[in-house]
Amino acid sequence: MAESRRVELAEALALGPGRRHACHALLYAPDPGLLFGRIPLRYAVLMQMRFDGRLGFPGGFVDAGDGSLEDGLNRELREELGEAAAAFRVGRGDHRSSRAGPRVVAHFYVRRLTLEQLEAVEAGAPRAREHGREVLGLVRVPLYTLRDGVGGLPAFLENSFIGTAREQLLEALQDLGLLASGSVPGLQSPASP
């Protein structure tokens, strides 16, 4: 993805038939829970371990049979996450960014759920069609940093990520104000989360 460049959605859609379109979504929900009874979890943010051993967001390629980018995305979410993903729809209004490469245009969406919706996705995911195949498991992203200054989000970011998923994650966490100010050393947090 090093050769990709950021494009507006309208430009991406006008790029012509030579490119395939892929859509992925960050799903998150407010989580009032505490780790060890004292560390606020703040939000549950979902990523998945992919068949290739790397972390990424659920989603995939849009097919010719899909009526729109979002139709393709929601179809992929049901295949990867199971029927609980049919309880909500990721729409055009959830689009965050697009990047165009020589062969693939990658679209990124962010969708806020209730914690109950997100937990239903987790509970149903092991029964999804692609579980144990294209998807090896769902994981939540830790948004805190432990006292050692490494455990939590900094260590999580040292894992293997597909394409620009790591950058998409960081950008979304900062844009949405999901990180507590100063929670991650070296990361800029928005002034008023």
Place this chain on the structure above:
Amino acid sequence: MAESRRVELAEALALGPGRRHACHALLYAPDPGLLFGRIPLRYAVLMQMRFDGRLGFPGGFVDAGDGSLEDGLNRELREELGEAAAAFRVGRGDHRSSRAGPRVVAHFYVRRLTLEQLEAVEAGAPRAREHGREVLGLVRVPLYTLRDGVGGLPAFLENSFIGTAREQLLEALQDLGLLASGSVPGLQSPASP
């Protein structure tokens, strides 16, 4: 864990009260499935994303109230994996290795399940007590290598692992003959799996 050394179980148990004991388990099951209809999955091997953003095996510290190492291990498995872990017991015969550090002795177990038992663990894990707290999600380990020579197990091994979990994983995969011969470039496979 750099200062730890491998010890026999009897020696580990005789080390005295100055050290805490931790037990972790690799759970696996034969899996006849195919990825993309052509790549044999061979086995489903479970690891988990921990609260600290690193991959590890389920388990934890043995408490004073636990009657044995294995009592402590099975209690931790139920807390982290949920009630489906009560359908089997990890016993002394499943012990594989122990490593003694200055403060902690780490014991490692390997337990073979049926695919149905393993799938029940995955299905129930989102309802476990520590889900979303100490455990951020279960993932299966890809045992194959994709055509690019990196995707699959090699990329998976580039993730962040706690302590010696990565070495424990590799040792177990090789000892048990879970890898197809030559499936991972640079990794020795046993002569007769």
